[in-house]
Amino acid sequence: MTTTARAQGATVWLTGLPSAGKTTIARLLGDRLTGEGHRVEVLDGDEIRRFLSSGLGFSRADRNTNVQRIGLVSEVLARNGVLSLVPVIAPYADSRDAVRARHEKSGTPYLEVHVATPVEVCSERDVKGLYARQAAGDLTGLTGVDDPYEPPADAALVLRTQEQSPRESADAVYALLADRGLV
Ligand SMILES: Nc1ncnc2c1ncn2[C@@H]1O[C@H](COP(=O)(O)OS(=O)(=O)O)[C@@H](OP(=O)(O)O)[C@H]1O
Numbered sequence: 001m002t003t004t005a006r007a008q009g010a011t012v013w014l015t016g017l018p019s020a021g022k023t024t025i026a027r028l029l030g031d032r033l034t035g036e037g038h039r040v041e042v043l044d045g046d047e048i049r050r051f052l053s054s055g056l057g058f059s060r061a062d063r064n065t066n067v068q069r070i071g072l073v074s075e076v077l078a079r080n081g082v083l084s085l086v087p088v089i090a091p092y093a094d095s096r097d098a099v100r101a102r103h104e105k106s107g108t109p110y111l112e113v114h115v116a117t118p119v120e121v122c123s124e125r126d127v128k129g130l131y132a133r134q135a136a137g138d139l140t141g142l143t144g145v146d147d148p149y150e151p152p153a154d155a156a157l158v159l160r161t162q163e164q165s166p167r168e169s170a171d172a173v174y175a176l177l178a179d180r181g182l183v
């Protein structure tokens with residue numbers, strides 16, 4: 001057991017379109033880190049929206065509120081030694097920048113990972129049927145289709161998941177954490 005004594009936490013924010021692979025990668029990575037003895041939390045977007053952000057929709061203002069709430073929780077966890085994995089779309093650069101600034105203020109590591117799966121691939125995967133609903137006219141404001149997604153200009157890592165297995169993507173994030181001395 002060489003890693004359990006480490007108290008250094010971090011936020012790893014996985015940003016990308018619906019069905020890009022954010023949740024899959026966070027869960028695989030979380031399992032690996034937990035198995036190695038790290039303290040890990042996955043702040044799942046859907047779950048947060050059922051509780052902490054219940055009542056919020058998908059307007060720009062509501063998405064920003066959602067992201068700031070999650071950013072606050074994640075920073076508190078990370079500051080206290082947890083590796084906090086955040087698979088949340090966070091489509092707006094200014095929202096993500098505010099989360100980054102919150103972490104910088106407390107000297108807490110914040111790593112942005114762009115799960116950069118092209119929209120054509122995401123809409124093929126369509127894990128939750130959202131792309132089909134948008135195409136059928138049953139849903140509007142879908143990120144990457146008829147709502148904005150501002151790709152990060154300064155991501156610590158960009159994942160092209162259409163060319164990788166989920167395990168390879170999760171391992172690439174693990175390698176980033178290792179490179180930063182966080183695992
Ligand atoms: N209009 C629209 N646009 C985007 N996403 C939508 C929408 N309606 C519902 N959903 C589903 O909501 C899931 C959680 O979204 P997030 O909290 O990550 O979004 S945000 O950061 O607040 O923009 C998000 O989860 P993921 O598919 O895991 O990304 C979507 O499945």
Ligand SMILES: Nc1ncnc2c1ncn2[C@@H]1O[C@H](COP(=O)(O)OP(=O)(O)O)[C@@H](O)[C@H]1O
Nearest residue numbers: 018019020021022023024127161164165166169
């Ligand atoms: N390299 C990869 N990384 C992550 N997911 C992948 C990858 N290749 C294929 N997939 C598949 O893409 C889908 C992504 O779904 P999910 O993780 O729920 O996306 P998101 O959380 O971004 O909405 C899953 O069915 C997953 O198996």
